[in-house]
Amino acid sequence: MKKHHAQSPGWARPPLHVGDLRVSFLNGGRLKLDGGAMFGIIPKPLWQRLAPADELNRIELTTTCLLVETAGRRIIVESGIGNKYEARDREIFALSETWLLDSLRAVQIDPESIDVVILTHLHFDHAGGGTFDPDGRGARPTFPRARYIVPRGEWDDSRAGYFVMTATYREENLAPLERAGLLELVDGEAEVAPGVSVRSLPGHTRHQQGVLIHHADRGLLHVADLIPTAAHLGLRYNMAYDLLPYENMRTKQRVLEECAQSGWTVVFGQDPHWSTWRISKGARGFEAVQVE
Numbered sequence: 001m002k003k004h005h006a007q008s009p010g011w012a013r014p015p016l017h018v019g020d021l022r023v024s025f026l027n028g029g030r031l032k033l034d035g036g037a038m039f040g041i042i043p044k045p046l047w048q049r050l051a052p053a054d055e056l057n058r059i060e061l062t063t064t065c066l067l068v069e070t071a072g073r074r075i076i077v078e079s080g081i082g083n084k085y086e087a088r089d090r091e092i093f094a095l096s097e098t099w100l101l102d103s104l105r106a107v108q109i110d111p112e113s114i115d116v117v118i119l120t121h122l123h124f125d126h127a128g129g130g131t132f133d134p135d136g137r138g139a140r141p142t143f144p145r146a147r148y149i150v151p152r153g154e155w156d157d158s159r160a161g162y163f164v165m166t167a168t169y170r171e172e173n174l175a176p177l178e179r180a181g182l183l184e185l186v187d188g189e190a191e192v193a194p195g196v197s198v199r200s201l202p203g204h205t206r207h208q209q210g211v212l213i214h215h216a217d218r219g220l221l222h223v224a225d226l227i228p229t230a231a232h233l234g235l236r237y238n239m240a241y242d243l244l245p246y247e248n249m250r251t252k253q254r255v256l257e258e259c260a261q262s263g264w265t266v267v268f269g270q271d272p273h274w275s276t277w278r279i280s281k282g283a284r285g286f287e288a289v290q291v292e
């Protein structure tokens, strides 16, 4: 299996083209999460063949951010883990020092040049890079000129404090965006730019969205935490973090069916391979083949 090794900031692998759209992959930071939590009801003897655990039972994950460039506009998809963490969090989650801004700087992309940031949902490892605190005076938007596109329901849930995963909806990732007036809340499907649209992928959270980059019959779908890694392709391979596991399973089935039929490729946003995958439906369920 081909594996790109993005340990350092910058491009995580070579870019792709979808029509006129150029799609680059950026290392948004690496982390490790408990393998049991990452695979929900699946017994360890099954998941550890797909995702080996370390001595603390954690599995290796990435955060894959995309830079989509089209007609002079720059769109960031996902902001990764960011860098606003105490030593204790860094240790528990084995967080890398590298985050999205390091990756952009390494390839001379100015954060002021970003027009749009699409956040699939607001968990810390997806929204953390959207703000930073460079001088200890409080978190502020990493991309000061950008509109931040967030599902309205996800925003409302993140601010409601339902005692469910409140630790992952962090004030410093959310409040600065609202204060700066950069939030653009969307309901369901919306076109962000020609060839770039968001669509609802409920299950992991109630209102998570995915991002489709599309031209003619080519499509590339970032599915966020619907299917975080290629090891989560099986319909029952949900995370214990999923708020609505059954709905996640149904969304997964619908999306995989659509990708298999349309030939769209998929980005699994936390897969350690930095790859894209083509989906097919075989006798034993859906299969993912690494494309490039």
Ligand SMILES: [Zn+2]
Pocket: 121, 123, 126, 204, 225
């Ligand atoms: Zn999540």
